[in-house]
Amino acid sequence: MLALHKVQFRQGDFTLGADLLIPTGARVAVIGPSGGGKSTFLNGIAGFIATDGGQVLWQGQPMPDHPGLRPLSILFQDHNLFPHLNVMDNVAIGISPDMRLSQTQKQQVRTALDQVGLSDKSASYPRDLSGGQQGRVGLARMLLRQRPLLLLDEPFSALGPALKDEMLDVLRQILHVTSATALMVTHDPKDALAFANQAILVADGVAMAPQPIQQLFDAPPPALRAYLGHWT
């Protein structure tokens, strides 16, 4: 269970409030208008933004301050990969940032690459990969890290519809293998429905408690209705 207990995330002048619970294993879409605080929400949980009161708890324990010690992996829209490292190393830093791997760890990296279908690209550099392949390298790193909480900040929004579906498939497989809890920011209601069973609406500086996603879309509150327009 991920618990945000009366948390205030402060970033400059902007403050985002959250008081909610997310059950273990949930797949949550984080939706809402741009500028509403979706990224602040994820970056706050990841530990990049200091909390201004309140507590973030994982399985009842307060999360450590340092982002690297939190039981999670995060994937951004861009710049997840280091251009001067090849695919193998870009994945390997997920478990060994020093890039000193044991034989077992090397095998684990190869397995992860295999699972996202990139085993033949391990010596390539990011500049030689397509956008979809770069996304899969990021997913392979996530898979390798085996953290119980996954945060995804619009990682596929720059991809075309077919590629995006493909990525969501890979992601679903990862979740199936790891049974991790996942939060994904998306601005596409279709993606949200395809991926998530719950949704958190972030608008006007407040992250609301998660609701079953279909229920939320069937009876959207005013802020969501304004954002969705005539989508339904």
Next chain:
Amino acid sequence: MADRIIAIILRIILGGAVLAALLLFSIGTAVAVATQGLGLGRLGVADWSAIRFTLWQACLSAGLSVTIGIPVARALARQKFLGRQALITLLGAPFILPVIVGVLGLLAVFGRAGWISDVLTWTGFAKLSIYGAPGVILAHVFFNLPLATRFLLQGWSTVPSERFRVVQSLAASPWAYFRLIEWPLLKSVVPGAFLLVFLLCLTSFAVALAVGGGPRGTTIELAIYQAFRLDFDLGKAASLALVQFTLCGVVAVMAFLVPLPQTDGLGLGRLPQRLDASGHRGVDFMWITISAAFLILPLGAILIRGLGHIASLPYQVFTASITSVLIALASTVVCISMALGLSLAFARRGQVAQNLAEGMGILGLATSPLVVGTGIFLMIFPFAHPMTFALPITASVNAMMALPFALRVLMPAVRETYADYLTLRCSLNLTRWVWLHRILLPRLRRPLGFAAGLAAALSMGDLGVIALFADPDLQTLPLMLYRLMGAYRMDQAAAVAVVLVAQSLALFWMFDRGGRGYAGSP
């Protein structure tokens, strides 16, 4: 149609004329120097030691500037503090600060009669002396550390914030952090920054003139000057000039192969959002304090010392001011016309033209004012008395020295305007007049103003060819300052320095302001 052909021909003639003038200045003067020179056999032991010293001090100055620049830039990239933006702006100041003023300021802090020596005597130690090699290197670091820091800071600010976060989320060790973030960054910025500073230290003259000299502190530029002014040995001056030209040529070719850092200063103001800031606060603020003090103290020393003595300056300060301003204005007009001509002629051509334009810029950087001065002197000497032309020669050499920087500012702006609006011009069928007056010039107004400000300030502070050509009656402000320093009238020298800096800044501000004045510009 005919109109269009004429326009193209005109542009080619214009660009070609500027190119020809530039080549005459750089290569032409070198040829003059080569034919008059008496070969390497003419160079004595002292000359060879000058060559060795030049390379050694340039290497050391560039190495120190870049090495110290790394922790300073890292600290500026990592920490948020009051006055951060002001400090970053101040890092740009040494670029337009007259070199001789900087040297005077350094003497006021580090010299025999400087603040540090005062403290040392008071505590029973010997006084510092920075004449010779230490002074040359100290001054070169003073002028180039800020430059290197700005390049490095620019490198840091191009790293996307996500990348820092990825590293943090991996709980990376400091070593892993270095390998993932800093090593690739340094690898891309350091070689170019080192080479640029090396080049600037290779061709720097005023520093060596003011604090250099002696067997272990004479650069080639200074040796040329001494052969010229003290021995009037034109053959030796020419031989030395040829050596200098060759060295600069080699470095210029290297600079063409290694991309030199861009100097546009974009992105420097981005505020850091780094979680690791607090862990490094102590070290970072130590570097920030040291570098800020190193920059501010010398300038402050001059201001404190000079302000009170302005009233006691001889009336010559007026004539020197007028001479300096006139040279600066003439040099600005020449520089901006050349830069605009080159930009318009080359901005729209293909890769070859782009390389050519880039090459011109590097050629300008690698050209030593004293080599050009010697060459011009040798060309005029058979026909007339070269000193008569001191003013026009100074103005044109200054224009050429500022050209690389003006090009760096103007070329991208011209290119961008054409890229953004050329299709619009064609689709609206705008006439040449409307295009020029309503689109091109208004769009270029700001870079033009900035480039002109740079050219004017650089010329105001110049102490190069003018030192070579001036007779005792002719005086610019930097020359007057240098002569007062030579006579150990340091109070008056400081007062002239204040006047000089005020006038340089005023000229820079006027041009830069003029560029910003247009209401419609973003």
